[in-house]
Amino acid sequence: MTDTVFFDLDNTILDFNKAERMALSRTLEALGIPPTEGVCARYSAINLAQWKLLEKGLISRREVKLGRFGLLFKELGVDASPEQAAAAYESLLGIGHYFMEGAQELLLELRGRYRLYLVTNGTAAVQHGRLKSADLPKYFEDIFISEEIGFNKPDVRYFERCFERIPDFKKEKAVIVGDSLSSDIQGGVNAGLRTVWFHLAGAAGVPQGTAGGGDVPVPDWEIQRLSELPGLLERI
16 A cells, blocks of 8 residues: 655656746846747757766766756857856746646645655755745655755665655655656666656657666556546555
8 A cells, every 4th residue: 555655846746848948048038049949949958968967977966057058058159158047047947836737636635645755856946946936845744855865866875865754664655756767767666666657648758558668667657647646546
């Protein structure tokens, strides 16, 4: 029987893509760079690649923050400061929030029935601003931000630090829910947790039913809508 649920934050509870686009567009405009669809898409691709390197422990968080803008500006051939861009972007990203469809309803339904915890690799200053704006702390027993924990998902040491802070914790009664195979699902596998992959209907990624090809971790369950989760939790 499940009594503990770990939730990823970005693109699981809060819509990071929408927040990113808003913050990035305003940052580029302030630097005199037109935030075209092509430029924003290229930034997102560079940013994702940089975060993957962080997950593997190959670069630092600071290198992610500055490198994504440095690489973008180099490709665009513009003379702009990555430091200035990073500071403006993080300030804007920490303002406001956008919920994923059904996320608020889900948290209201699960609160009190399960022990809920939030696990995120996001930057602490940014995440605290978004969490406060969305009034999310009221739903969770604790919130674990990797920059404060000292390790990033999917590192097992990140999860071990989280487990240490949870009273009467039993892995066999816990699951992790998240959209990222490389961070959330791989992290759950590394830590010995059961895993639920939130693969949003229509989202890019490994097609339903084929997860696990190559080095891709295999989730225990897959959902395409958050509204599917309560019924699943009752069965597992």
